[in-house]
Amino acid sequence: MREPYIVGIDLGATQLRFIAAKSKTGEIRKSGPEDKGKYFFPSPFKKMGEGFLIDNLLKKIPLHERTSVYLYEKLNIFLKKSALKKSQVKAIGISVPGRILPGNKFMGANTPFTYATKDRYGNYGIDVMGTIKREFKEIKIALDNDCNCAGLAQGLYYKSLGIDPHTTFYITISTGIGGGGPRRDLDEVGHIPVDGGFPGLIPRCGCGAYGCLEAYASGEGILNQALNILRLYREDKRMFKQFETYESMRLNKPLHLSEKILVSHLEREYSRGRQLSTKLIFRKAALDKEKTGFDPFARYLVETAAVRTAKIIVAISYIHGLERIGIGGSVALENPRYVELISAEVNRIFWKTPHILQREVKVELSPLGYYVNDYGALSLVLDHKDIDQWVATMKKLANTKNETFMTFGHKEI
Ligand SMILES: [Zn+2]
Missing domain, CATH: 3.30.420.40 (ATPase, nucleotide binding domain)
Structure with a gap:
């Protein structure tokens, strides 16, 4: 046969x-x-x-x-x-x-x-x-949301490490942001609205709503944020000044954004009419270099996106009892240090002050790496006895x- x-x-x-x-x-x-x-x-x-x-x-x-x-x-x-x-x-x-x-x-x-x-x-x-x-x-034919599928495959992996798959979750950060897990009770994580955006720069999401996480912190979202801020910087000095003050207040520290933009490679490229890309922003943010050699505006963009993503991760971990989050998608896979940044921020939020829901939540690069999507749809229909x-x-x-x-x-x- x-x-x-x-x-x-x-x-x-x-x-x-x-x-x-x-x-x-x-x-x-x-x-x-x-x-x-x-x-x-x-x-x-x-x-x-x-x-x-x-x-x-x-x-x-x-x-x-x-x-x-x-x-x-x-x-x-x-x-x-x-x-x-x-x-x-x-x-x-x-x-x-x-x-x-x-x-x-x-x-x-x-x-x-x-x-x-x-x-x-x-x-x-x-x-x-x-x-x-x-x-x-x-034959057996099944259908599910793509991130739930990837979360299902990733959950099998986590289970083999002794982790309850129902406490695990998969998030993809690529052109967009999505998420899913073996419980299949949450998939549109990219379309959760996030607060703290400057009123003049709240981005519209592909779904039609304003201010979704995806519109701020996906690969395309980060790029659009960069372009909108640079446009403001060049075309509307007064409003840019307001934005700068707003951001300093939001972060509770002097941000000196205009000084960051003044020395930014991204700004130079933008003013010459060259195309920016998410890849360039991450390369210039130089997350693996701690002190020197990075573009401070690019670093600001990436850090801001990481903080916004971390807040949503904390929120969904509270609600869904999640303890292990694997992140995939091209932005994460090509920038593992970005995932570490999100993870550090999640820990900071959890441990900053003692509170009732405090516990260990681990955020990491999805252990299935580049294969998490390949095994997503397949794992929907595989026979339980063959899982090992x-x-x-x-x-x-x-x-x-x-x-x-x-x-x-x-x-x-
Ligand atoms: Zn949306």
Whole structure:
């Protein structure tokens, strides 16, 4: 008999990724020596001009069925490319960037309403697994929020270390911010509103609201904060002065922000009309150099984002009884010192003064590293009796850098 496999499908905002792993051990399927075992296609929700890629796909299919048909078509191509027979697929796990609704539908902050249907409670949801379910009748198919999936995989790892997975949580810091865990009771952590923003500079989030954590402290959020402050610095001196005073009061120490900007490399680049990036901000913040060699404005931006993130982490740990938080996502994985900064701030808040909820909360880089997302969708449907084998495989991989993650998949088919 042919070896059975589990297929993981990760539907993201820009990519639709497929991975297959041996159902007994979790080893990732490779069909040849050059194959990294993972395939990606453009996401149907990839932004294209004013609309989405899906606007131009499968035009003969009714709008609300297009997503699920697209996923099924790409799944078939993936199976063919991986030399897998349909009969070898034992289970399929699907992760999506949004909230799961009744009837296996979902809705995310960046998903188009046009492709959704409305249920009797007025919720709009997009069907992603209808076609796959019809075509793969006998097998287990499950759907969950992408961060809950990653949190589930990470929780298996923590469990093997003797930590109750229900006290663990996963947070991703990349273009956006999300979170999830084995309890699946909290996913939109990036859209918690944070206070303490200067009234003239409260950023609007992709979800439409103002002042979400994501709008301040995600990769894109940090960059936008930098651009907005620099714009104010150059174009509205009076308001910038107010902002500077406001920030000094908020931090309860003289901040001298204009002096920081005056010597800032970021400001020089900005004034020359060059493009700034999150990468540049982190490089200039030089978190691994303690005293010298850093751009003080870049350091201020990164530290402010870390403090805002830490406060939300403390808040959710109080409410959900969390004790171990693993952080992943490109910003965290490429800047481990940033995670240490957040961790130090979380500890500072917990131990500053004695209080009733005081306890050890550990914040660290996700122990699954670059593989946490790969195993997310897969771990939704894996057999409980195989967990030890899977964890052993994940541990082996976790210490290696997953290049396919870095380049967002190795081939588009
Ligand atoms: Zn938001």
